[in-house]
Amino acid sequence: MKPATEPDPRLSMLEAMMTIRAYESRLVAINAQTGAAGTCTSVGQEAGAVGVVRALERHDRIVTNHRSAGHLLARGADPGRMMAEVLGRVDGYCKGKSGSLHISVKQLGVVLTSTIVGGELSMVTGVALAQKMGVGEPGGIVATFFGDGAACEGIFHESLNLAAQWRLPILYVCENNQWQAFVRRDETMPVEHIRTWAAAHAVESETVDGNDVEAVHVAARKAVATIRATGRPYFLELETYRMRGHFEPDDQAYVDPAELAAWRARDPIDLAGKRLLDAGATSRDELDRMRQRVDAAIEAAALFANGSAWPDARELTTDVYA
Numbered sequence: 001m002k003p004a005t006e007p008d009p010r011l012s013m014l015e016a017m018m019t020i021r022a023y024e025s026r027l028v029a030i031n032a033q034t035g036a037a038g039t040c041t042s043v044g045q046e047a048g049a050v051g052v053v054r055a056l057e058r059h060d061r062i063v064t065n066h067r068s069a070g071h072l073l074a075r076g077a078d079p080g081r082m083m084a085e086v087l088g089r090v091d092g093y094c095k096g097k098s099g100s101l102h103i104s105v106k107q108l109g110v111v112l113t114s115t116i117v118g119g120e121l122s123m124v125t126g127v128a129l130a131q132k133m134g135v136g137e138p139g140g141i142v143a144t145f146f147g148d149g150a151a152c153e154g155i156f157h158e159s160l161n162l163a164a165q166w167r168l169p170i171l172y173v174c175e176n177n178q179w180q181a182f183v184r185r186d187e188t189m190p191v192e193h194i195r196t197w198a199a200a201h202a203v204e205s206e207t208v209d210g211n212d213v214e215a216v217h218v219a220a221r222k223a224v225a226t227i228r229a230t231g232r233p234y235f236l237e238l239e240t241y242r243m244r245g246h247f248e249p250d251d252q253a254y255v256d257p258a259e260l261a262a263w264r265a266r267d268p269i270d271l272a273g274k275r276l277l278d279a280g281a282t283s284r285d286e287l288d289r290m291r292q293r294v295d296a297a298i299e300a301a302a303l304f305a306n307g308s309a310w311p312d313a314r315e316l317t318t319d320v321y322a
């Protein structure tokens with residue numbers, strides 16, 4: 001039986017989503033004020049990151065893409081070190097050399113962030129093959145996050161075909177956020193559900209409301225259990241929306257305001273908070289305290305990052321392999 005004091009995981013998932021939103025909002029503000037390096041935010045997609053990453057075990061690995069802050073934070077990355085990385089400081093996870101687009105955190109099993117669209121789909125097969133051949137802890141799987149645009153790349157099909165044929169333990173997580181930079185998804189693909197392409201490679205799949213963290217989490221747990229039991233890949237499609245621009249700054253002038261408003265009305269953080277309130281699982285006071293905690297943590301992260309030193313010029317040629 002659960003001890004009465006054990007925290008409700010739905011509350012901790014909500015706090016994790018709030019942390020991602022607050023972290024990225026702070027980076028947007030820093031970008032607007034200082035013109036510091038831009039970033040691709042995942043505002044609106046937090047439920048997917050938290051719902052999936054919370055379904056993984058510590059010995060599982062992640063290979064992700066250019067919109068990776070949520071995946072990293074959900075995995076437990078420190079927001080101060082993340083921000084220091086984006087601002088190019090020595091205390092960043094990659095000593096300030098990767099920015100947001102190449103960040104990796106080995107100690108958390110986040111093997112890499114690929115900024116080449118679809119690059120994660122090729123590399124995940126290698127990481128999963130290594131896993132299968134006994135590198136890393138036994139039983140681990142590899143989750144990869146990519147967008148609907150990446151699913152249009154040829155490598156998508158090569159990756160799924162190889163993973164299915166070689167039985168690689170990969171959780172493919174397609175964050176179908178309806179946009180591919182400045183191009184609408186329905187201009188580039190004739191299918192309603194990208195999942196149907198997984199079926200063509202005999203990969204088991206599910207499409208789920210990517211703005212509903214509980215639904216994502218349930219689907220992700222099922223996917224992870226299936227991969228562990230069968231050793232085969234699994235495809236999870238998250239129907240979601242990119243509520244901010246492709247990168248910062250981007251005024252989204254190309255987006256129909258009615259479309260944006262409709263998705264804003266389905267903000268995953270608001271949905272999760274309302275559901276918990278309606279179920280009596282939390283109170284407005286508790287949510288206020290949660291918000292204050294998150295804001296304080298991000299304030300501390302920004303102070304840490306801004307206080308971190310610039311790298312020494314001699315660092316320019318270290319850690320460089322090619």
Ligand SMILES: Cc1ncc(C[n+]2csc(CCOP(=O)(O)OP(=O)(O)O)c2C)c(N)n1
Pocket residue numbers: 066067115116117118146147148149150151177179180181242
């Ligand atoms: C091979 C390649 N082509 C183009 C780009 C430029 N680019 C960066 S992100 C992006 C859109 C990717 O869309 P999607 O995969 O749906 O991911 P999202 O940005 O929507 O999360 C493009 C075209 C790139 N980085 N790599």
